[in-house]
Amino acid sequence: MVKQERAARTRQALIRAGAEVFAQEGFAAASLSAISRRAGVSNGALHFHFESKKALAEAVEDEALKAMREIVQEASARDGRALVELVDATHGLVSRIAEDVVVRAGFELSGDPGRGEGPSLRWEWQRWVEETVRRSEEDGWLARGVSADDAATAIVAATMGFEVLGAEDKAWLSEEKVTGFWDLLLPRLTERHAQVRAIRSRQARVGAQRGEPDPVGG
Template sequence: MVKQERAARTRQALIRAGAEVFAKEGFAPASLSSISRRAGVSNGALHFHFESKKALAFAVEAEALEAVRQVVRDAQGGDDGPLQALVAATYGLMGRIADDIVVRAGFALCGVPGQGKPPSLRREWQCWVEETLRRAEADGWLAAGISPGDAASAVVAVVVGFEVLGSEDRSWLSEQKVTGFWDLLLPRLTERARPAVGGGSAEQVRGETA
């Protein structure tokens, strides 16, 4: 049991070290020796857990993907409707990208040539946004003339844009940026009581239904 716990800690340290190096240097320039040094383990220990740099990158993306799925689960935990869940999830996702190096590196690794087909965080996010907006339309939340597909394209493009820009300027990942986006988009999306913005609050700002 002690040996298993030590192995699990080593593996986690390598994933975090890999995330830090991948986020800073990129996938191609990153070396396994620099990752093992950062993790405080030998090259042999690294190869015991991961047969290649690609395998380590896959593990980083897989852990980041689970974190994104947890953000979505948390956002769906209330009873305030699909649009509120969508708003809350964008705040949660930006917060995780800003604060969690593994999530940040997982997004940075998306689409890196030569990696095969690792889990795609951006694709996962896109599918969930599309599904949530289709549900919003079915539940009568979207304003007349609003296409869930077009709305999803806007949300996905802006959130991925924040993520990419945030790799160089962390202010793009701030709550203020997310609030500004939703203050602009929500009045166009819905004519019903609009979900509250600001930290992904589950409270709703009541208004007159058209």
């Protein structure tokens, strides 16, 4: 059991070190020796857990994907109304990208041309946003004349824009940026924008009473 726990800790250390190096240097320039040094393990230990740089990058993406799925599941569990889930999850995702290098690197690897693979995390986020906007439309929460496709396009473009720009300037990953985006979009998107804000405020108050961080930002 002790040996298994040590192996699990080493694997997680390598994933984090890999994420840090991938985020700083990109996939192509990152070296396994630099990653093993940052993790404080030998090259042999790295190759015991990951047969190649590609395998390590996939592990980073898998961890980031798991985190993203947890964010959207938590948003769904808090309220259940699709449009509120959407606002909640965008705040949660951008905040996690800012705070967690594994999630940040996972998204960057998804769009790294050096890998020659499809943008799996970005595609999954796009798919979830599109499905959630369609549920909002079915629930009658989209304003008349608002296209679900157009709304999803704007939300995906903005949130992934925050992620890309945040790699160079962390101000793009701030709560204020996401709040400003929704303050601009919600009145156009739904006639119930005041209700969405009220629900978010109530969630924030409940979270504060329980000693939890604000789940949806300001």
